[in-house]
Amino acid sequence: MKRSWYASPYALWMVLFTVVPLLFVCWYAFTTPSGAFTLDNFSKIAQPMYLLVLWDSLRLALYCTALCLLIGYPTAYFLASRDFSRAQSLVVLIIVPMWMNFLLRTYAMMTLLEDNGVLNTLMRAMGLPGMKMIGTEGAVVLGMVYNYLPFMVLPIYTVLKKMDYSVIEAAQDLGCNPLQVVSRVVLPMSIPGVVSGITMVFMPAVTTFSISRLLSSGMVYLVGDMIEDYFISMNNRNVGSSISLVMLVLIILSIGFLRKVDPDSEGGGLW
Amino acid sequence: MKKTVVIALAAVLIVAIGVGVYFATRKPVEDRPAADTELTVYNWFDYIDPEVLNLFTEQTGIKVNYVNFTQNEDMYAKLEAGAGTYDVVFPSEYMIERLIKEERLEELNLENIPNLANVLDNLRDPSYDPGNAHSVPYMWGTLGILYNTEKVSEPITSWRCLFDEQYKGQVFMMNSLRDTIGLGLKTLGYSMNTRSADELREACDLLVKQKQDGMVAGNFVDETKDKMVAGEAALAVIYSGDALYAMEKNDKLAYAVPEEGSNIWVDGMCIPKGTQHKEAAETFINFMCQPEIAQMNMDYIYYSSPIKQVVENLDEEQAANGALNPPQDVIARCEYYNDISDAMDLYEGIWMEIRMAR
Numbered sequence: 001m002k003r004s005w006y007a008s009p010y011a012l013w014m015v016l017f018t019v020v021p022l023l024f025v026c027w028y029a030f031t032t033p034s035g036a037f038t039l040d041n042f043s044k045i046a047q048p049m050y051l052l053v054l055w056d057s058l059r060l061a062l063y064c065t066a067l068c069l070l071i072g073y074p075t076a077y078f079l080a081s082r083d084f085s086r087a088q089s090l091v092v093l094i095i096v097p098m099w100m101n102f103l104l105r106t107y108a109m110m111t112l113l114e115d116n117g118v119l120n121t122l123m124r125a126m127g128l129p130g131m132k133m134i135g136t137e138g139a140v141v142l143g144m145v146y147n148y149l150p151f152m153v154l155p156i157y158t159v160l161k162k163m164d165y166s167v168i169e170a171a172q173d174l175g176c177n178p179l180q181v182v183s184r185v186v187l188p189m190s191i192p193g194v195v196s197g198i199t200m201v202f203m204p205a206v207t208t209f210s211i212s213r214l215l216s217s218g219m220v221y222l223v224g225d226m227i228e229d230y231f232i233s234m235n236n237r238n239v240g241s242s243i244s245l246v247m248l249v250l251i252i253l254s255i256g257f258l259r260k261v262d263p264d265s266e267g268g269g270l271w
Numbered sequence: 272m273k274k275t276v277v278i279a280l281a282a283v284l285i286v287a288i289g290v291g292v293y294f295a296t297r298k299p300v301e302d303r304p305a306a307d308t309e310l311t312v313y314n315w316f317d318y319i320d321p322e323v324l325n326l327f328t329e330q331t332g333i334k335v336n337y338v339n340f341t342q343n344e345d346m347y348a349k350l351e352a353g354a355g356t357y358d359v360v361f362p363s364e365y366m367i368e369r370l371i372k373e374e375r376l377e378e379l380n381l382e383n384i385p386n387l388a389n390v391l392d393n394l395r396d397p398s399y400d401p402g403n404a405h406s407v408p409y410m411w412g413t414l415g416i417l418y419n420t421e422k423v424s425e426p427i428t429s430w431r432c433l434f435d436e437q438y439k440g441q442v443f444m445m446n447s448l449r450d451t452i453g454l455g456l457k458t459l460g461y462s463m464n465t466r467s468a469d470e471l472r473e474a475c476d477l478l479v480k481q482k483q484d485g486m487v488a489g490n491f492v493d494e495t496k497d498k499m500v501a502g503e504a505a506l507a508v509i510y511s512g513d514a515l516y517a518m519e520k521n522d523k524l525a526y527a528v529p530e531e532g533s534n535i536w537v538d539g540m541c542i543p544k545g546t547q548h549k550e551a552a553e554t555f556i557n558f559m560c561q562p563e564i565a566q567m568n569m570d571y572i573y574y575s576s577p578i579k580q581v582v583e584n585l586d587e588e589q590a591a592n593g594a595l596n597p598p599q600d601v602i603a604r605c606e607y608y609n610d611i612s613d614a615m616d617l618y619e620g621i622w623m624e625i626r627m628a629r
Contacts (some may be wrong), residue, residue, distance in 0.1 A: 221626050
């Protein structure tokens, strides 16, 4: 038996659960409910009102990715540094929240942020004025960062950990000051990890819907919510599919763009 | 080792023969004609006293495979995909109307459901299913406003309160197309089932403005009741059943059906086309309309039962509770939802505008 046969269970799986559904999405996106060919589904979502929703999704996903990078990079750098011996146990601590379903974590976040929630109660007990948190864009971004941060930390950590330390020593010997070591040597070498992290955070963030619905109290309306609304409340798979297809193309384009930055997929090559 | 295998095989053989003989000699009991069939009952999540199912199997010998959904639209999608999978389903009135229109429901043989006579007169022969030909009411209720008596200054009697400046940022609306647009229409004095583009436009403008003015603090369906118990808002649009749950947990909450009128909803029991066990399914529906069984269900889920004897049995406090026992004048000003799927394009545009308003 040829080795390639070993992949057949996965190939079957992929055909059943990726290729066939994708064909359905394409079919529905270009047809009317009665099955005739149409482009109306796309002209509908090209209206300014719909594009604003798309823009909101991209904008919040960008905020989330930027914050994850700002928090995640130093964290990964710190964990990967040689003089830190407990890195392994801290990495486990980063992964532990991922063992729990993200919906449960988001519900927990909701009770923290509510007007009469844990944080506001604490603040009032300390004599501070309460703060409006739930129902704001800030709450949604916070929820996304909380959920997706590990996806940024881990690939960067892996790349930094694999880095040959003698390169850094060489830079130091050749007269780099600590700042230059980071900016001229460590940062360029860790780009593959950063690219991988950005992809893994940005993609789920841009299509998120349950996090945004729970933490914005249904007030921030994103593409994910719109797709759900079309499929379920309005029983209109056709428009729902066309929105999904547009998202898919956008995501493929952004992966293609990121590939240019990391052509050899050194950051783990997840996508 | 060999010996063990032989003994095991012998044991299997004996059991198999025993089971075979048992089934071969067993005759169906005459008053339990449908015994040994298995019904697949497809109901809303957490919407029955589980003990009722055991009693049913005990009395009739019919087994029940009980499965759940959380939205009419979910149920519709499943029914559309797999006819013949389900024997009894529990859709709401507008969905029943749609299923009848699309010929997805069996006509009931009402001779097998004599307990239909127990159903309240005003819920029988409804406009969505004339003559109860396809459905028998299971639970019913209204759409209204749940309010926190400590956070409002006046009695809440009108949908207008949801648009009143003094409750800015204190209103929970419902993330549900029919209910939200419907209450907008009612506020303006129109029918919740209108197909008039002008009336819908007016309702849309009202609801968009409400959002732009910062009146709305959230849009939920399932979360509303718990958030109201926690005192997160002054007013919330809610189904009477959820209101009952919330009022049990927080005595500062009260429920009102606005004077402009509202929706009266009924979840009915229906038999989808393609069932193999129609008679057993009718036995099940009949069983659910027995007063003592309906009583058990009402006590368990605490929704309003449509069974006369149960309503007569309410104690004084329950009878006075408008959410549990809607008074006649409330019923008179409420209307059922009709199926509007043919005007869905119109509703869809309006709903998107409301959702996307900023």
